Amino acid sequence: AQSVTQLGSHVSVSEGALVLLRCNYSSSVPPYLFWYVQYPNQGLQLLLKYTSAATLVKGINGFEAEFKKSETSFHLTKPSAHMSDAAEYFCAVSGGFGRFGAGTRLTVKP
Amino acid sequence: EPEVTQTPSHQVTQMGQEVILRCVPISNHLYFYWYRQILGQKVEFLVSFYNNEISEKSEIFDDQFSVERPDGSNFTLKIRSTKLEDSAMYFCASRPTGEVLHFGNGTRLTVT
Secondary structure, three states: OOEEEEEOOEEEEEOOOOEEEEEEEEOOOOOOEEEEEEOOOOOEEEEEEEOOOOOEEEOHHHOEEEEEHHHOEEEEEEOOOOHHHOEEEEEEEHHHOOOEOOOEEEEEEO | OOOOEEEOOEEEEOOOOOEEEEEEOOOOOOEEEEEEEOOOOOEEEEEEEEOOEEEEEOOOOOOOEEEEOOOOOOEEEEEOOOOHHHOEEEEEEEEOOOOOOEEOOOEEEEEO
């Protein structure tokens, strides 16, 4: 069985600060891992995906994530937060069908 | 860019009534999904559909729920007798043979 755990339901950063959203996975097979973003009153949009190629994955809007097998982690980072990054972020394993994390709400303070 | 479209954007219904939520997946996609998100909570998988049949369903997807692909373009979720706790955002998603899901903007269902 596959699952993901997101640490921290709410993260608050100042504009310009580093963003770090944590995701750990559990999988008996090499996983595909994803980060989705959800803006208010909208559906989920793919930020980036890991599909067993490069372990450092770059996505849209300046986000990136690193797959670390030894730590079973796939944390999402962005060097400098922007006000427009405020949203809900979901980690998912193998496309997400049935296996989304609980989500992390990112707040960006001016 | 092709999109998954969902209608209506907001549906209000009385408890015990039947509702049908409609989705038009991206035309060349093969796999279809419904998810539910209760306000402020996580995205929950309901059901996946492939080759005109359900391929996987969660424990949430009980006998009150059904899905159908009545023609070549629509994918519907029916809730036979709605309960207050069915109030949520319902998201449709589709994908081709790859792993990436494409989501619609959701239908907000309010059961009163």
